[in-house]
Amino acid sequence: EIVLTQSPGTLSLSPGERATLSCRASQSVSSSYLAWYQQKPGQAPRLLIYGASSRATGIPDRFSGSGSGTDFTLTISRLEPEDFAVYYCQQYGSSPPRFTFGPGTKVDIK
Amino acid sequence: EVQLVESGGGLVQPGGSLRLSCAASGFTFSSYDMHWVRQATGKGLEWVSAIGTAGDPYYPGSVKGRFTISRENAKNSLYLQMNSLRAGDTAVYYCARVGVRGYCSSTSCYTSYYMDVWGKGTTVTVSS
Numbered sequence: 001e002i003v004l005t006q007s008p009g010t011l012s013l014s015p016g017e018r019a020t021l022s023c024r025a026s027q028s029v030s031s032s033y034l035a036w037y038q039q040k041p042g043q044a045p046r047l048l049i050y051g052a053s054s055r056a057t058g059i060p061d062r063f064s065g066s067g068s069g070t071d072f073t074l075t076i077s078r079l080e081p082e083d084f085a086v087y088y089c090q091q092y093g094s095s096p097p098r099f100t101f102g103p104g105t106k107v108d109i110k
Numbered sequence: 111e112v113q114l115v116e117s118g119g120g121l122v123q124p125g126g127s128l129r130l131s132c133a134a135s136g137f138t139f140s141s142y143d144m145h146w147v148r149q150a151t152g153k154g155l156e157w158v159s160a161i162g163t164a165g166d167p168y169y170p171g172s173v174k175g176r177f178t179i180s181r182e183n184a185k186n187s188l189y190l191q192m193n194s195l196r197a198g199d200t201a202v203y204y205c206a207r208v209g210v211r212g213y214c215s216s217t218s219c220y221t222s223y224y225m226d227v228w229g230k231g232t233t234v235t236v237s238s
Contacts, residue, residue, distance in 0.1 A: 032220035037155075044204055044231055045147075045155065050211065050224035088155055092223040096168045099145065099225070101155040 002026050004089055004102035012110040019076040021105045023089030028069045033092040036065055036074045039104075040085045048087075049074065076107075084109050112136035112227050114205050119232030126195050126236070132188040132205030132229055140183035143208040145225065146190050148201035148234075158203070159190060173199075195236045202231040 003026040013019055023034070031052035037045040047056040049065035052072055062077040076083055089102040118130040132144070146158040159179040160168040167179045178191040188205050209226035212219065 030220070032222045035222075035224040037225075039155075044228035045225070046228070047209075047224055047226050050209070050226075051213070051220070051222040054211070054222070056224075056226065090155075090224070094223075097143065097160050097162065097223075098168060098170065099147075099157045099160075101157065103154050 002029060002091055002093065002100055004091055004100055006087075006089060006102040006105045008105060009103075010106045010108060012108055013079055014110045015079050015081055017079050019074075019079055019083070019107055021074040021076075021087055021107075023067075023072040023074070023102050025070045025072075025091060029072075029091050031068050031072075033094075034065075034067070034072050035090045035092075037088045037090060038083075038085045039088065045088065079107070083107065112207075114207065114227055114229035116203060116205055116229040116232035119203065119234045121235045121237065122195055123238050124196060124236055127191070127193045128195065128234060130190040130192065130203055130205075130232055130234070132190075134186045134188065134207070137207070137227075139181075139186040144179075144181060144188045145206045145208060146179060146188075147204045147206055147225070147228075148199075149204070149231075150198075150201045153201075156201075160208075161188070192234070195234075197236050200234060200236045202233050204231045205229045 005024045007022045034052040036049040039045040053065045086104045091100045115133045145160045161179045176194045180189045206225040207227040211222045
């Protein structure tokens with residue numbers, strides 16, 4: 001079973017700064033199966049990135065994803081006030097079908 | 111508008127049962143795999159179950175044998191029957207639609223799977 005690790009656990013930044021979030025898999029993952037979600041308090045998760053680097057519908061271009069193999073990155077180029085939230089990476093496993101989530105990275109205001 | 115609305119949560123004693131429902135609208139429900147995901151207060155997201163378009167169910171070890179996922183396409187509804195509930199099952203339960211996107215590079219073709227639509231969740235509390 002693939003385990004996802006996210007770092008850092010918490011990222012304290014100011015609006016306008018760049019955020020770089022890491023997701024590491026315990027074994028190689030197909031890039032097409034890697035997604036990122038944003039969750040704000042009291043809300044359901046929202047899909048940001050799928051296929052490691054494709055933005056979901058309506059997601060601003062300040063969000064970008066990259067990576068392959070075991071190392072993936074979510075970058076927020078310039079933090080807006082509404083971007084302070086928890087971010088989860090997720091991996092899809094096909095046999096049998098299942099999803100695995102990382103523990104999350106909280107981006108909070110410095 | 112594409113929407114998922116969960117219901118059926120509540121307070122139940124350990125060992126008890128609860129049935130969650132998820133009403134889908136705005137899309138062709140029968141064409142999508144559907145999943146349940148839960149989140150304990152202050153914790154991360156945990157995949158709970160999946161059901162394919164043909165009704166084939168899948169579970170992680172933590173709920174296998176206790177939870178049963180099902181769907182009723184004629185009613186655009188997804189269900190989760192939860193038996194032998196434990197304190198550790200206390201969480202917000204979300205239903206989610208699985209989106210699929212295929213694409214090809216110059217050398218290979220790929221398929222992405224992701225949860226593109228989520229409900230707002232329903233809260234299950236297992237306590238005496």
